[in-house]
Amino acid sequence: MSDAIRPMLRTEALDKSFVLHLRNGLCIPVLRHVDLTVNEGECVALTGPSGAGKSTLLRSLYGNYRADGGRIWVRHDGAMVDIAAASPRTVVQVRAATLGYVSQFLRVVPRVPALEIVAQAARGLSPEAARARAEALLLQLNIPRRMHALPPATFSGGEQQRVNLARGFIGGHPVLLLDEPTASLDAENCAVVVGMILEAKRQKVAVIGIFHDAAMREAVADRIYYVTPLQDAA
């Protein structure tokens, strides 16, 4: 390994459990002592059976789920920042500049057109440049121009997900987390997404993703990280 390759994200003994107070304080451990390192330009695919905690791990890396123990180091602004212990404000800053996340489903905001939803996530671009880039991405993902001015509330699941993807990729974040990015897409659009991920890797983006499709995993992943289920699948 050349010393020019830098780790962009590294967890140390990451622990995450859920305590369900509504079920008498039932405690469900999901992640225990997860050590994961992802370098720039690398794509790591999280695998494991359903319910093992892949999504939990991804969300924990984004700071969406709060870790119970351990550290989550992210290279932000030249330094390694521990997301698990950071203040909410710091997490916001890291998300803005460094960590990008594409969820499984687009959370719909009323009345805002698809183009705006994507353009608003752009960083370091003028409003016109942001809109131009957003348009290019939407077209690349086969969302026709006539739909760009529409709010996505009425789009199909697959169309909404493609808007979501455009919004995730336009930011150019150095670390990108993808949660089942192509679950509702057809083969043609899957191929587009593969292309986008490969291009991101060429741009030194560190990608961590959950891909249910083995072929896709083959095409983009450099490494597999197996998430061991702590509970028997119910």
Next chain:
Amino acid sequence: MNEDTLLSARGLTLHFGAVPALVDVDAELWPGEVLAVVGESGSGKTSLLNVLSGRWQPQSGVVWYRDPEGKLADVHAMPQPTLRALHRSDWGFVHQNPRENLRMGVTAGGNVGERLMAQGARHYGRIREEAIAWLGQVEIDADRVDDLPRTFSGGMLQRLQIARTLVTHPRLVFMDEPTGGLDVSVQARLLDLIRSLVARLGIAAVLVTHDLTVARLLAHRIMVMQRGRVVEAGLTDQVLDDPRHAYTQLLVSSVLQA
């Protein structure tokens, strides 16, 4: 108090007889961010809003405000005239019932222009122009500028209240259930309007709501209150997606998905 915070509260306590409205509550607000305070009736969220904005006195605790020059002021030690002037300029308060903050017998233009006139604006033409511009910002037709609010619908009244509040470019706005009592479609439009105004104008806001979807849409951070205490606080997505306190879990699980 942190270098950057706009508003900072420590140890706020307030009881009404034996009923705890606020029990040792801390809160912080940075410029340009929206903090949602959620809870059910009796949680203390409205009490918190009223104490933060200086309308009610706490029994103990302090609220610090950083003015545009960077100076810190104790909100409850301020002389009345200063606090009132603050409410008319740098601060805003959006009430749940817009009629409480509007003059129903005065035209829309007069309502929006009042804060300008209170600050010394003396040119009728310019006051009217600015009123029309703000009405446009809240999506009220310019040709309604001379109409009385009596003729406005509920959603329009709320938007008029917002225009009246924002006309002096406040840096901090307190909102008490701004979409409460409105029809759902009207709510959606109003929420989007608030969202874009807050983002565009860089306004910091403390938003009290019982509606978690409103909090998710508008707020960066959220505080969950129960019986006067803050039981959980953090980024909105953190608290709503990974609720840890029993009460928060109850609230989140109770929200019906349409």
Next chain:
Amino acid sequence: MNTGYNFAYLDEQTKRMVRRAILKAVAIPGHQVPFGSREMPLPYGWGTGGIQVTASIIGADDVLKVIDQGADDTTNAVSIRRFFARTAGVTPTTRTAEATVIQTRHRIPELPLREDQILVYQVPQPEPLSRLESSRAETRRMHALSEYGLMHVKLYEDITRYGHVSISHDYPVMVNGRYLMAPSPIPAFDNPKMHMMPALQLFGAGREKRIYAVPPYTAVHSLDFDDHPFRLTRAPHACGLCGATDSYLDEVVLDDRGGRLFVCSDTDHCETRRAAGHAGPDALAAE
């Protein structure tokens, strides 16, 4: 002249109380000072406030003029003048130039006043914000905090509705740059006379129990907008009797066929002009 009353009707302690209120009022131009308004031998609404102020300041050497809507000869003016003649024995006059104290209802004399004169106004409603804000506690707060936006809103509304400010009488003014004041129901036409007047102006409201004052040479500005400045309005006629074109006019209906006559509201002003030889178009018709 033994009427069994103290000089000028009021007892000396009451006069002291009123004078203290007057001193406070003069010290804070335009600010309403509460006072212990006494029962007077005429009902509220007939000038009890003005009478109490006059009674407290008048001396045996004073010369008193009393006008009502500019006229010396209306019932009200005659009654009040006789009241002071009986209780104080002061010399009455109808000539503005000769008076040292002038009590007036709803007009300022046309002749500019001097430093040695005092103008006492009868005031029905001392609170300029009374029609806009019904709570007196709130209006007091507004005066204390100088929060007068509401009055400007009212002017704004007038311009929106009528294209101009529609206040014809009791037009609100800013006194000494600090207090909003109700000048009493004088016509807006008279407002400019209050500005930098050499005479002391005292205002008495008996029913509302308030006294306020504008000291000599005080700035008094009628509220307006930069692009809708305060305008003088008067009927576009000359006085039918004396021909004056710059005095405030009363309209007198002569018959039931639409015959009208415009005459100076200030009777002394008109008589003085006629004595000096001026004549208006209807000088003969009025005989």
